[in-house]
Amino acid sequence: MRFVDEYRDADKARALAARIAALCEPGRTYKFMEVCGGHTHTIYKHGLEDHLPPAVTLVHGPGCPVCVIPMGRVDDAISIAERPGVIMTSFGDMMRVPGGRGTFLDAMARGADIRMVYSPLDALKIARENPDKKVVFLAIGFETTAPSTAMTVLRAKSEGIANFSVFCNHVTIIPAIKAILDSPDLRLDGFIGPGHVSTVIGCRPYAFIARDYGKPLVVAGFEPLDVLQSVYQNLVQLAEGRVAVENQYARVVPWDGNPKALAVINEVMEPRPHFEWRGLGFISDSALRVREAYAAFDAERIFQIPGGRVADPQACQCGEVLKGVLKPWECKVFGTACTPETPIGTCMVSSEGACAAYYNFGRFSRDRVKEATRT
Amino acid sequence: MRFVDEYRDADKARALAARIAALCEPGRTYKFMEVCGGHTHTIYKHGLEDHLPPAVTLVHGPGCPVCVIPMGRVDDAISIAERPGVIMTSFGDMMRVPGGRGTFLDAMARGADIRMVYSPLDALKIARENPDKKVVFLAIGFETTAPSTAMTVLRAKSEGIANFSVFCNHVTIIPAIKAILDSPDLRLDGFIGPGHVSTVIGCRPYAFIARDYGKPLVVAGFEPLDVLQSVYQNLVQLAEGRVAVENQYARVVPWDGNPKALAVINEVMEPRPHFEWRGLGFISDSALRVREAYAAFDAERIFQIPGGRVADPQACQCGEVLKGVLKPWECKVFGTACTPETPIGTCMVSSEGACAAYYNFGRFSRDRVKEATRT
Amino acid sequence: MEILSDRPDLAKVDVSGVRRAINIGLLEGEDLAPGDWILIHVGFALSKIDEAEAKSALDFLESIGQAYEDEIAALRESMIEQG
Amino acid sequence: MEILSDRPDLAKVDVSGVRRAINIGLLEGEDLAPGDWILIHVGFALSKIDEAEAKSALDFLESIGQAYEDEIAALRESMIEQG
Amino acid sequence: MTTEEQVLERIERARRRKARVREELVTLAHGAGGKATRTLIEAVFLEAFRNPLLEPLADGAVAGGLAFTTDSYVVTPLFFPGGDIGDLAVNGTVNDLAMCGARPSYLSAAFILEEGFPIADLRRITATMAAAARAAGVDIVTGDTKVVQRGKADGCYITTAGVGTVAPEVRLSASACEPGDAVIVSGPIGEHGVTVMLARGELDIEADLVSDTAPLNGLTAALLDACDAGQVRCLRDATRGGVATVLNEMAEASGTAMILDEDAIPVRPAVRGACELLGIDPLYVACEGRMVAVVGGRSAGAAMEALRGHPLGAGAAVIGRVGEDPPGLVLLRTAFGGTRIVDVLVGDPLPRIC
Amino acid sequence: MTTEEQVLERIERARRRKARVREELVTLAHGAGGKATRTLIEAVFLEAFRNPLLEPLADGAVAGGLAFTTDSYVVTPLFFPGGDIGDLAVNGTVNDLAMCGARPSYLSAAFILEEGFPIADLRRITATMAAAARAAGVDIVTGDTKVVQRGKADGCYITTAGVGTVAPEVRLSASACEPGDAVIVSGPIGEHGVTVMLARGELDIEADLVSDTAPLNGLTAALLDACDAGQVRCLRDATRGGVATVLNEMAEASGTAMILDEDAIPVRPAVRGACELLGIDPLYVACEGRMVAVVGGRSAGAAMEALRGHPLGAGAAVIGRVGEDPPGLVLLRTAFGGTRIVDVLVGDPLPRIC
Numbered sequence A, B: 001m002r003f004v005d006e007y008r009d010a011d012k013a014r015a016l017a018a019r020i021a022a023l024c025e026p027g028r029t030y031k032f033m034e035v036c037g038g039h040t041h042t043i044y045k046h047g048l049e050d051h052l053p054p055a056v057t058l059v060h061g062p063g064c065p066v067c068v069i070p071m072g073r074v075d076d077a078i079s080i081a082e083r084p085g086v087i088m089t090s091f092g093d094m095m096r097v098p099g100g101r102g103t104f105l106d107a108m109a110r111g112a113d114i115r116m117v118y119s120p121l122d123a124l125k126i127a128r129e130n131p132d133k134k135v136v137f138l139a140i141g142f143e144t145t146a147p148s149t150a151m152t153v154l155r156a157k158s159e160g161i162a163n164f165s166v167f168c169n170h171v172t173i174i175p176a177i178k179a180i181l182d183s184p185d186l187r188l189d190g191f192i193g194p195g196h197v198s199t200v201i202g203c204r205p206y207a208f209i210a211r212d213y214g215k216p217l218v219v220a221g222f223e224p225l226d227v228l229q230s231v232y233q234n235l236v237q238l239a240e241g242r243v244a245v246e247n248q249y250a251r252v253v254p255w256d257g258n259p260k261a262l263a264v265i266n267e268v269m270e271p272r273p274h275f276e277w278r279g280l281g282f283i284s285d286s287a288l289r290v291r292e293a294y295a296a297f298d299a300e301r302i303f304q305i306p307g308g309r310v311a312d313p314q315a316c317q318c319g320e321v322l323k324g325v326l327k328p329w330e331c332k333v334f335g336t337a338c339t340p341e342t343p344i345g346t347c348m349v350s351s352e353g354a355c356a357a358y359y360n361f362g363r364f365s366r367d368r369v370k371e372a373t374r375t
Numbered sequence C, D: 001m002e003i004l005s006d007r008p009d010l011a012k013v014d015v016s017g018v019r020r021a022i023n024i025g026l027l028e029g030e031d032l033a034p035g036d037w038i039l040i041h042v043g044f045a046l047s048k049i050d051e052a053e054a055k056s057a058l059d060f061l062e063s064i065g066q067a068y069e070d071e072i073a074a075l076r077e078s079m080i081e082q083g
Numbered sequence E, F: 001m002t003t004e005e006q007v008l009e010r011i012e013r014a015r016r017r018k019a020r021v022r023e024e025l026v027t028l029a030h031g032a033g034g035k036a037t038r039t040l041i042e043a044v045f046l047e048a049f050r051n052p053l054l055e056p057l058a059d060g061a062v063a064g065g066l067a068f069t070t071d072s073y074v075v076t077p078l079f080f081p082g083g084d085i086g087d088l089a090v091n092g093t094v095n096d097l098a099m100c101g102a103r104p105s106y107l108s109a110a111f112i113l114e115e116g117f118p119i120a121d122l123r124r125i126t127a128t129m130a131a132a133a134r135a136a137g138v139d140i141v142t143g144d145t146k147v148v149q150r151g152k153a154d155g156c157y158i159t160t161a162g163v164g165t166v167a168p169e170v171r172l173s174a175s176a177c178e179p180g181d182a183v184i185v186s187g188p189i190g191e192h193g194v195t196v197m198l199a200r201g202e203l204d205i206e207a208d209l210v211s212d213t214a215p216l217n218g219l220t221a222a223l224l225d226a227c228d229a230g231q232v233r234c235l236r237d238a239t240r241g242g243v244a245t246v247l248n249e250m251a252e253a254s255g256t257a258m259i260l261d262e263d264a265i266p267v268r269p270a271v272r273g274a275c276e277l278l279g280i281d282p283l284y285v286a287c288e289g290r291m292v293a294v295v296g297g298r299s300a301g302a303a304m305e306a307l308r309g310h311p312l313g314a315g316a317a318v319i320g321r322v323g324e325d326p327p328g329l330v331l332l333r334t335a336f337g338g339t340r341i342v343d344v345l346v347g348d349p350l351p352r353i354c
């Protein structure tokens, strides 16, 4: 498969790994955060850490869109889904995310009509086909998915589809990175920048990271060689004593992003003053809501939602994991009370969640697995 | 079971049969019509004819409420049932009655929501429990069931149940008997009068049969001894050279009927100028419709019904059977093209229909069966 | 038959241990009491059974039955005499 | 990728024989033509792939790979020399 | 003019014609156990799958000393007085094996669950199944679970299959019935069907009735033991379609007449009362723990003794005999002293009773 | 501070705990074939029915030279490229018997039909079933038909059960896998599952794919013939849950590690493309005509030769080997040169693919 297989080549990986090892100063350790959950998934799915020297550690950031949704919003979504005549539509990842009153799957079992879609356009299609129902799309994700949601709202408006609305939970990446950088207990040497988000926002918004915080950031693609190369580029910068924003993923990410996509977002949505992030608490200007002009498509305005805040479970340490302070396995309930089957925190749900990725793909000590698979 | 077992006693039947045989003038044959389908059912279910001498023949009249519904009305009912949001309710007997577009069962298979009920009150209950649906009760039957329908409409009104209506197909017995008496090809010696209908209308309305047509009529109950006794009473009248209306079923039928029931019918319903009877054609003043004052409960007014007349199938000889001109087995399609499984005429559907009763219970020649069951 | 106190138009009837609530609105004015027998049609009581009439009808049937048995007995006797 | 004539905002994309209609409204202004590769996310094309950039990135990886193989070869030789 | 006899002959020819489904869509009548069901099975399933073991359309297939059977259970309500879908599913398949003359060995159980079905109800059902299996002396050794979306099932459907062993000397068949045989039912009829109908609550009728669901393998073993070899001609559990349907199948397969005596047919008063009220005939009402046995006249006494000696056969009764004419029909001598035919059911759609 | 090793030990203890259903209601996840399904089966069904034959929770039960199995089929859509619910229902049960090492003899077929289902579709399905049965050399010898009201099913559900005979020397078991054995798949994986997902039309994705549904009894017979006695350790058809689930069950039952080589796993490009597009892993996608075979190292060559020589095994591949450590896990050496665990699926609810 083009643009896939060539970035999964084991020989090239070994060559790059040798370079990476060579770049590490003896006695020094390096911690890089991959901000994006897609990268976390890539790292575990392909066993990327097997190519890293012990001195390099990857830290999983807050970039899994599912993982940052607070429990209160899940409950709100369920409360909308349980109204008579509502069809809630959602990406499959959300199905097992626990709110205070169980998951979407539980709500479905109780009678709610919730359907999995692969695109907001599928939700719009369902609305078109069910004129007597109110079809709500549960919008989640960073700037990657926000333009799709916005485009879908525009299309609903232009087609005059009155029974479609969006429950908007879009978040923005920069405030989250800033919150991470500002957290006192963190030690990072650089960032692997989110590839898909950057397709939309471009590379310029990251400038403050190098300028104000003195950390390198390399925007990376999602194949394992992309990620490995971005580690390499981070190390090169450090070795050369400079910090900058670099674009490893230039084949896809334009330096200035996608202006049309940004315009579409801006047309339909506006920043929220505050939004709660799971584990991270309230972050200012970190999320988007539907603008007044599109109120007719805003589920938050159409339905009276409880809007309650639900405290994260006592045992949950997702916040620390999302900030990269704890490794997944260091959470007290990891793998015992909290498993992909019975997640306590959201990081255990999506395959982009750090805990789930670690549990599903890498739960065993790397050495033992390496030993076992030696041919 | 009281009022049941004592009227099914074989010894008493044999005694009565001996009296009946003794009353027959040698060389003369007797034909009595049981007007009511309930009697037809009793006759075949209990093998009553085995107690009758060959000189006495029972002729099955037009008193099966299902059998007289014309195909057009079945189609009308289906057309109502197929409207979105309608629940049609009906006695089970109607389920297999063929209209021009198949039966209720076929309509259900195509998607119509049709439910079997045992009482119009069950239909009202369904309306109460499904406020977002329009619940229609398919009302059929003679004066026996008309008061129940009327009472149910009154109850719906007093409870303010706005989603309930009646598709009224009630018919009246007297015009039907008159039509039979006026048909030129008929030879009858007397009538077994309908027991349940008479509970409501009493015995006076039959006076014209004795007075104007010179035939005896004995109102009879529904246990086999009741019917046998009414044959006896007919024969006694003939033997004594008199004709009168007699009431064999006095334990249940008051001579003046049930004035409350008549009042209730009259409150809610009024005679129709014409109504089509299956096989018999249009008969004046032979059916009931909902009065203007109860228009809100009249499905005929609420729904636009096609109201088309559907010609009976070419092969169908139900009219002749209903008039007692033909015995069921004399119909050309009896038991071959027309069976209870695939009825062409309605007489083959209900267990009160002459053809169905004959096919199900008595299809084989009586002598052969008698021979076989001799102990 | 038992009359339900909370709904004067409903009565609970019992046929061989089978119970159903029946609308007795059509028997308004009749003097109904527990123990009465009624004729039921599609969930409505249509008529109260007249025990006296029932008895006289059965008496008639019995009498025929009796007469018949007498006759049969007579017939048998005559046959025996003949045989 | 093929652009559907009847819906200018839709294109049919093909990945290894798997075809899906994709909304290309977010690439308005880009010069799209059949044969182009695009990045797809939740049914929308987000970006057109820049073949030149792709090639240069791969060239870099190749070069490292080549250098690595040279080194490995050199290492082997030196080991043989040592051994 | 055609005579009645000529008409009857014409009818017989029509009845012998190959079954043909006239409907374009499946209707509830196709599941009611009467003529429509039979037609669907013959015209679609038998037509497609035809083979000698399937052909008799018996309770199960018997070959090489092995009996094999299956049934799906879709009863509503799932729980009813005297049982639930669980023991129905076990007893029903145990009984179909028993009716083949087999000793049931193993059962399978496949569940189709509707999203939203209470786990507690599932536990209750599986507990009943386990108890029923224990009572019948069989193990549930294999199974399957599927979950379908809400609105694609009705809580829980169970399909069981069963295998059992048949002794070489046992050869039961509907076609083996002979004139002179006794027709026996193992107890009062119709209790299961009436109980389930009333349990649905739609009829607003109450009665002190419980389902007769029970495993009959003990009873059939006792019966087969007690009778001379070959004297037990045929066994059938009188499920969907009731005793009347079973007897019609036997009459047709053997070309005999089944001649019943209404007075001899055991029906409990509450069943009779409910049937009178609803206008149905107990002969067509399903049992789930009663069987019809046709036994050679010579062993009829021994058979009755064996049945009456077993708790599940205490109410057994000889309800008639096999005659010669008219072939293929079931006749009833009524309590009233008359006679009638008891034909195959062409009933109105029944509630889902099994 | 706890070390990673201590955490891992704690996790292992948690995993060994008795399965417990936490939900109060059945959810779609209980039918998806992953962990929730397994938990439901262990905590409810096995708990209620427990007996030595059921305990292994294998494809079927084997006792006394006889294999017995059942499955319900609720696939939607009923018709899809390469097959329909009919051949699925026949092949699925034939395959479960074959995976027991049995020669399939007889099938049963129980239908639950929704009121309104087209008779023409039923004829089409029964014709496919008949053809599939012929292809597999089995007879459908007994069956059942139920009709449920509209809205109480989804057109047509079929439950088949099967019996077959097992040669005395054949003893297959998931617990028999040993370090050094070869792990084989009989052909490219995931075609059935992807085909059905796409056939639902909801994803608006097209691909030139057909279901792999096929009867594997010929293939297993060839395999068993070719290998030394006892060398075929275990066979499993990779249905719901796919190859990954089957291998996890084997690893757990035998206390071994299954070590796979990603590069060696045959996946057709269209399957891979669709999986990339949908974000799913082909290792978890259902096949209906592919099996996983674990064969002793000594017979691996003969096994591959036998498989490749059969039309249904032409694409067979050795995809890995059985190792010792870590016990109970499936490991994958990725094409990228890394390693990862292939755990039991805890997926999102899948469409009904079987």
Ligand code: SF4
Pocket (backbone or CB within 6 Å): A315, A316, A317, A318, A319, A321, A328, A331, A332, A333, A334, A335, A338, A339, A343, A344, A345, A346, A347, A348, A349, A355
């Ligand atoms: S193990 Fe569970 S609770 Fe702990 S951080 Fe991970 S997801 Fe959150």
Ligand code: SF4
Pocket (backbone or CB within 6 Å): B315, B316, B317, B318, B319, B321, B328, B331, B332, B333, B334, B335, B338, B343, B344, B345, B346, B347, B348, B349, B355
């Ligand atoms: S046999 Fe059929 S068509 Fe003929 S009279 Fe009877 S019901 Fe009518």
Ligand SMILES: [Mg+2]
Pocket (backbone or CB within 6 Å): E059, E095, E096, E099, E236, E237, E239
């Ligand atoms: Mg049976």
Ligand SMILES: [Mg+2]
Pocket (backbone or CB within 6 Å): E059, E060, E069, E070, E071, E096, F143, F144
């Ligand atoms: Mg069966």
Ligand SMILES: [Mg+2]
Pocket (backbone or CB within 6 Å): E071, E092, E093, E096, E239
């Ligand atoms: Mg059965």
Ligand SMILES: [Mg+2]
Pocket (backbone or CB within 6 Å): E143, E144, E145, F070, F071, F072
């Ligand atoms: Mg299974």
Ligand SMILES: [Mg+2]
Pocket (backbone or CB within 6 Å): E114, E150, E151, E153, E154, E155
């Ligand atoms: Mg339901």
Ligand SMILES: [Mg+2]
Pocket (backbone or CB within 6 Å): F059, F095, F096, F099, F236, F237, F239
């Ligand atoms: Mg299997």
Ligand SMILES: [Mg+2]
Pocket (backbone or CB within 6 Å): E143, E144, F059, F060, F069, F070, F071, F096
């Ligand atoms: Mg199975």
Ligand SMILES: [Mg+2]
Pocket (backbone or CB within 6 Å): F071, F092, F093, F096, F239
């Ligand atoms: Mg299977």
Ligand SMILES: [Mg+2]
Pocket (backbone or CB within 6 Å): E070, E071, E072, F143, F144, F145
């Ligand atoms: Mg059956």
Ligand SMILES: [Mg+2]
Pocket (backbone or CB within 6 Å): F114, F150, F151, F153, F154, F155
């Ligand atoms: Mg449906």
